[in-house]
Amino acid sequence: METLNAAELLAALGHESRLAIFRLLVEAGPDGINASAIGEQLGMAPATLSFHLAHLSRVGLISGERESRFIHYSANYGTMDELIAFLTRNCCQGHACLPKTAGCASTEQRRAKTGKPS
Amino acid sequence: METLNAAELLAALGHESRLAIFRLLVEAGPDGINASAIGEQLGMAPATLSFHLAHLSRVGLISGERESRFIHYSANYGTMDELIAFLTRNCCQGHACLPKTAGCASTEQRRAKTGKPS
DNA sequence: CATACATTTCGACAATACTCGAACTATGGA
DNA sequence: TCCATAGTTCGAGTATTGTCGAAATGTATG
Helix, strand or coil: CCCHHHHHHHHHHHHHHHHHHHHHHHHCCHHHEHHHHHHHHCCCHHHHHHHHHHHHHHCCCEEEEECCCEEEECEEEEECCCCCCHCCCCCCCCCCCCCCCCCHHHHHHHHHHHHHCC | CCCCHHHHHHHHHHHHHHHHHHHHHHHCCCEEEHHHHHHHHHHCCCHHHHHHHHHHHCCCEEEEEECCCCCEEEECHHHHHHHHHHHCCCCCCCCCCCCCCCHHHHHHHHHHHHCCCC
């Protein structure tokens, strides 16, 4: 990932409403949820919501799939992964710089195996 | 970390120039580098650079320390860590969602211990 | 103190982004 | 076909952000 592309992703997440949408989808899991459910939970006007969903889609952080009258949106975990990989590349000069990054199950499983507490 | 605060950090990084500055400082390590060196490497006007450095400082992603006539800026790894922890919280519903996040030595050390390939 | 250099602050302009009502498109059901 | 619901697009107004020259501040040195 290049700086320009990463900056686009970060800018997309750098807005309270869009970040809230993205986090909602991240926690919703791979099945995702439909647009109006997002709008209800976050109290956003349909047009505003659509604007932000389009933005997040355009940069590749989420995808929408039509399911009859609804459109199910879901987070693209791979894109987030690449973004985090970009941010942490050559990040710590040999030191452990990310002790708190424990939200991911794979990380927690790794910690459990090594017997390291979080 | 709350959504509002995280959005501020992401917005700060969501600009090509600021992201380039931050990545430069992340790779420079804890000693950091001074403002004019950053400006030289990125070809930025002093006023513009100062504006972006102030922004990154305000949100806590970098810190500057005066050293005679120069000001050494360095990345605040802890803030980045918290940000990534926020982004990945409850992120993968039990699946391994971040296979590529291998830039951090602590992660790599953990992987080495468990014998897991990246 | 005068000068040079590093960096920030100020001010103004240009560009971009956000919001949301109204109109539009798509889908399913009566 | 007619209607209701889900969601998007359009358009206009407002607000925010980015850029950078010029002036100011802080620091060392002759």
